[in-house]
Amino acid sequence: MIARVFVLVLALGLGSAGVHASSAWEAAQAADPVAEKRLQDLSRELRCLVCQNETIADSNADLAVDLRREIRSMIHDGRSDNEILDFMVARYGDFVLYRPPVKGITLLLWGGPVLLLLLGVGALFAYLRRRASRLGDAERPLSAEEASRIEALLKENDNK
Secondary structure, three states, rough: OOOHHHHHHHHHHHHHHHHHHHHHHHHHHHOHHHHHHHHHHHHHHEEEOOOOOOOOOOOOOHHHHHHHHHHHHHOOOOOOHHHHHHHHHHHHHHHEEEEOOOOHHHHHHHHHHHHHHHHHHHHHHHHHHHHHHHHHHHOOOOOOHHHHHHHHHHHHHHOO
8 A cells, every 4th residue: 555655656756857847948948038939930830730720829739739849849959940840841731831832732722712702602693593583574464364364263262
């Protein structure tokens, strides 16, 4: 029983030491305002792959935190912003960029919303045109045969 408690205390102590060491390293990095500014700028250029509509600067997802930590480490290693972005694109694809470049493979990302809008407007005009033609048929004057038939039906209904 005492051995189990000792192992548990030891495990918690080692785990928290790792967290404190990591936090101390991040605090030392945060003390460098130039590196922190670069981290923030780069974080605004990368999409959170969990949230997908937020940058990793705005996201609190575990993956976003890990990506910020990875960027901080690469800044500390002396990599340039382009090298960091190239590394992220190589690892996660163009989708990781919050504003992916316009090229053949990402053309659908850029043109898709416009294409959907045009298709929707075209479908709306087609619907309105069909509706107007149906309403136009209802407004045309009755032929003599139709008028006499309606007159007969009304007289028949009055006699009942």
